[in-house]
Amino acid sequence: MKTARTVLKEIIIAFLVLFGTTFTIYLLLGQLTYEHDDEGVRTTPSFISLTVAYGEWITSAVFKGDLGHSTTTNRDVSDIIGHGFRQTFILVIGSLVVSILIAVPLGVIAAVRSNSLFVRFFIPGTYLFSALPVFLLAIFIRPFWVQHFGILDWYDDVSWFRVAGYFGIPIIILGIADGVVGEMIKHVREVVGGMIRENYIRAAIARSARVSKHLIKNALLPVVTIVTSRFSYALGGALIVEYIFYSQGISIVALDALKYRDPHVLLAIGMIFSLLIVIANILNRILTVAVDPRTRE
Amino acid sequence: MNKRFSYNPENETAKGMAGFFRQPGSLSIMIGTVIILLFVIGALFGQYAYQLNLYPHSPTDVQFDRFDSPPTLSVLRTLFDRRELMEWEYYEPVRGHILGTDNDGRDIFIRVLNGASTYLYAGVLTVLISLLLGIVLGSMSGYYRGRVTESIASYITNVLDAYPRVVVLIIVAFISHFNLYAIMITLGILNATRVARIVSGTIESLKNTDFIWRQRKSVYPILLLSENTLYGITAAICCRFKSYTDLPA
Numbered sequence: 286m287k288t289a290r291t292v293l294k295e296i297i298i299a300f301l302v303l304f305g306t307t308f309t310i311y312l313l314l315g316q317l318t319y320e321h322d323d324e325g326v327r328t329t330p331s332f333i334s335l336t337v338a339y340g341e342w343i344t345s346a347v348f349k350g351d352l353g354h355s356t357t358t359n360r361d362v363s364d365i366i367g368h369g370f371r372q373t374f375i376l377v378i379g380s381l382v383v384s385i386l387i388a389v390p391l392g393v394i395a396a397v398r399s400n401s402l403f404v405r406f407f408i409p410g411t412y413l414f415s416a417l418p419v420f421l422l423a424i425f426i427r428p429f430w431v432q433h434f435g436i437l438d439w440y441d442d443v444s445w446f447r448v449a450g451y452f453g454i455p456i457i458i459l460g461i462a463d464g465v466v467g468e469m470i471k472h473v474r475e476v477v478g479g480m481i482r483e484n485y486i487r488a489a490i491a492r493s494a495r496v497s498k499h500l501i502k503n504a505l506l507p508v509v510t511i512v513t514s515r516f517s518y519a520l521g522g523a524l525i526v527e528y529i530f531y532s533q534g535i536s537i538v539a540l541d542a543l544k545y546r547d548p549h550v551l552l553a554i555g556m557i558f559s560l561l562i563v564i565a566n567i568l569n570r571i572l573t574v575a576v577d578p579r580t581r582e
Numbered sequence: 583m584n585k586r587f588s589y590n591p592e593n594e595t596a597k598g599m600a601g602f603f604r605q606p607g608s609l610s611i612m613i614g615t616v617i618i619l620l621f622v623i624g625a626l627f628g629q630y631a632y633q634l635n636l637y638p639h640s641p642t643d644v645q646f647d648r649f650d651s652p653p654t655l656s657v658l659r660t661l662f663d664r665r666e667l668m669e670w671e672y673y674e675p676v677r678g679h680i681l682g683t684d685n686d687g688r689d690i691f692i693r694v695l696n697g698a699s700t701y702l703y704a705g706v707l708t709v710l711i712s713l714l715l716g717i718v719l720g721s722m723s724g725y726y727r728g729r730v731t732e733s734i735a736s737y738i739t740n741v742l743d744a745y746p747r748v749v750v751l752i753i754v755a756f757i758s759h760f761n762l763y764a765i766m767i768t769l770g771i772l773n774a775t776r777v778a779r780i781v782s783g784t785i786e787s788l789k790n791t792d793f794i795w796r797q798r799k800s801v802y803p804i805l806l807l808s809e810n811t812l813y814g815i816t817a818a819i820c821c822r823f824k825s826y827t828d829l830p831a
Contacts, residue, residue, distance in 0.1 A: 298740065305741040310750065316757045514743075521748035539749060543756055551749065558746035566743070 288574065295570050299563040304343075306559040307552065311339045314548040342552070352556075353549030355542075362553045369534040370557070376456055376523040381512050383460030384469060389508060391466075392473025393500065396481060399474075408470065415467035419522040422462040423455070423529045430454050430530065455530045459522050465515055472507035506576055513569035517562045625702040628695030638678055639689035641696040649687040651676045658682075704766045711770025713819065716777025721811070723778070724785030735778075742775045777819065784814040 315335040319327045330338075345351045352362040391411065395404045417425075434450035460466070477500055480486055489496050524536035535554060542550035631637040652658075654675045675682070681690040722735035751768060758764035788794060788810050797806065 298737070301737065302740045302744050305737070306744050309741075310745075310753070313750070313753050313757065317753075517743070517745070517747060520746060524748050539752070543752055551753065555746050555749045558749060559744040562744045562746070566740070 291574065292567070292571065295567050299567055302563055303556070303559060307343065307556050308339055310555045311335065311342070311548075311552060314551060317543075317546050318548055342549070346556070352553040355547055355550050357542075357545045357547050362549050365538060365550060366535065366553055366557065369538050372527060372531065372534045373520070373523045373536075375452075376459060376526060377516070377519045379456040380459035380519055380523070381515070383457055384465045384515075385508060385512065387461065388466045388469035389473055389501075389504060392470040393477055393504060395470060395474045396477035399478065411470060412467040415461055416464050417462050419459060419462045420525050420529065422458050423526055426454060426458060427529060455526045459519065459526050463518065463522060465511075465518075469508060469511050472511060473504045476507055477504050502576060506573065509569060509572045509576070513565045516565040517558075520558055520561065621698070622702065624695055625698035628692070629699055631692065631695065637692055639692050641688065641693045643688060645683070645687035647687070648676045648679070648683055650685050651679055651683045651687075653682040653690075654678075654680055700762070704762060707763075707766045708770040708773065709819075711767055712773040712777055715771060715774035717781050719774060720778035720781025721785055721808075724782035725789065725807070727786060727789075735782075739775050739778050742772060745772060747772055777815070780815050780819070781811060784811050788814070 312332070312335055315330050315338075318330060320330045320334065322328050342353060346353070350363075352366075354360075355362055355365055358365065391408065395408050398404055430450070434447050434454065480500060480503055486496055486499065489499075524539070527534040528536040528540075539551060539554050541547075542554075629641070632640040632643075652675050654677060658681065679689050679691065681694065683689055684693075719735045719739055723732045723739065726732045726735075750772070751765060754768045755765055785807060788807055794806055
């Protein structure tokens, strides 16, 4: 009952947050458009007219599922966005999974064997590699990727290796770069290292009981928090990565919409992105409560 | 067990630089300091290297006879080996361009140094803005836990968290005609949420300690709280300086 109440409260807050983000993005986008006043002179739209227009847009979006009409391509917005959105979503989710798979074992190893040669040299190397920004790493890797996994001569031979490289390397870059892996390793190492010195874990080790279950369960807490808070960053990184590697997808749609002053497309992209971020935050709350029930207020 | 952080009373007795170098972990501190100093000095004074006759090229010097020449550093040259992709003849590296030239024949190294000062300045601006806003929001939601003030502050924090940063930044860039200040202020406001979370957590945990609770009837606890909070957040802010300044990717 208490958990259901917490979840309901989070969902109501999420709707309010979505309203706030879309409204401010609409106000910002309004500065790019213009309207005519009584004498037929171009002006930037006033706050009141923008609010009225936003009200119309949000009611049709919520009640009819109609995200608006693109003025440049003369198509429905949901039609344009749905086409490029799948790739972005796969990129983001895949990158988060990759960063978890890399960071959690390395963090546990770094905590358990903190004095070994491997940890002393490999972990700082990981920090260094991970500290590179996404766009830089992507530009470094791109020539190699074009040479070995490029799509240009796929007519000749297609192997599973090439397909995996074609889709996998951008995902791995997005999962490693921008300090995601470094931050995760640091937090996991801190938590697990603190736990190993606890009395009950030392007693369990002395009795040769299995401690890995407790360790992993507690190491998951910071990982959950980081992954969900990194979600918005991963969305932004996915735009850059698909711009560099695939030159198609939602990033091109967004840039074209901005170039040709097409507000509804950008608004819908912003709304879907903030919806995803809000869902990630709710998931974070639920998972945190599931791992550690004390955090339920 | 762990040698690096073990306590050795002999280190306490030695004073000055000798004592510093005997401390565990001093080597990594020195290396980090040197890297940061090199970056800051390069960013601040690197743009004047041409005026001071330290470097033969200026950032705006266009040389049409040497466009797109590769770096003379061999490591970088192998990284960017584009010989198969390029058809024109000016491929051979020209002596004196460490990082090569761009497609207008301008030296890349001095242009990087020139841009680094802007980067440094913009980073400091972003961090200052996010600190100001984040401390206000975080202390509101940390000190007034369970009241209206807290819910307003945490609502603003949640909204700032839920923005798709790249989309918002691109829109702001277009509106402001790519004005640096507008972009940096936006980035600072968007980054304030991280500071706010750290501050609110620190204040909340400090508020329930005995030495604050004992002084609750006087004005003093607010001063104590702010002092201790600033101590608590300094390390966290310094660690994240890099992530505040980089692209919101």
